[in-house]
Amino acid sequence: MQALEELYQLYSPDIYRYLCGLTHDPVWAEDLLSETFLKAVRAFGRFEGRSSVKTWLFAIARNVWVDALRRKRPTLSFDDMLAGYLEQDMPDPRGLEEECDTRDLARRARLLLEDCKPNARTVLLMRAQGYSFAEIAQACGITENSARMLNFRTRNWLREQLNLEEGSMQ
Secondary structure, three states: OHHHHHHHHHHHHHHHHHHHHHHOOHHHHHHHHHHHHHHHHHHHHHOOOOOOHHHHHHHHHHHHHHHHHHHHOOOOOHHHHHHHHHHOOOOOOHHHHHHOOHHHHHHHHHHHHOOOOHHHHHHHHHHHOOOOHHHHHHHHOOOHHHHHHHHHHHHHHHHHHHHHHHHHHO
16 A cells, blocks of 8 residues: 555656646546546556556556546447448448448448557547547547548548448448
């Protein structure tokens, strides 16, 4: 317990500043800081030492923040969000709609996304849930431009794959 208290004293100011930067709300950042250290206490026995303790705590803080954002989002089913996102800006979305309903499109898209690199999949799924590119970049540890490019490429690849599937079903 003494070690955890020392970790809190040593790293909480840095993590608090990090969370303030993410949330732009000092009160919310304080809540997230508490939750971060609570999760760290629960997971301390599983810490494998592959990174520094500070890096591990920052990763927990980022995940706590992302989870909090998810809880604040409107309650729309994930499949509906993903399908709606994929259908946005399509030249003729009726082609996909005639072939399958929204849930089937989302199911097929999710299966295809399993073949993507984890970062590309995360970027696309977070964007489908309504996160900004800045939020995605912070959550994934990449630049905002990288998040935009990954989203663009992954979305186009996914649309191509869905159109190929549609063509092979006819």
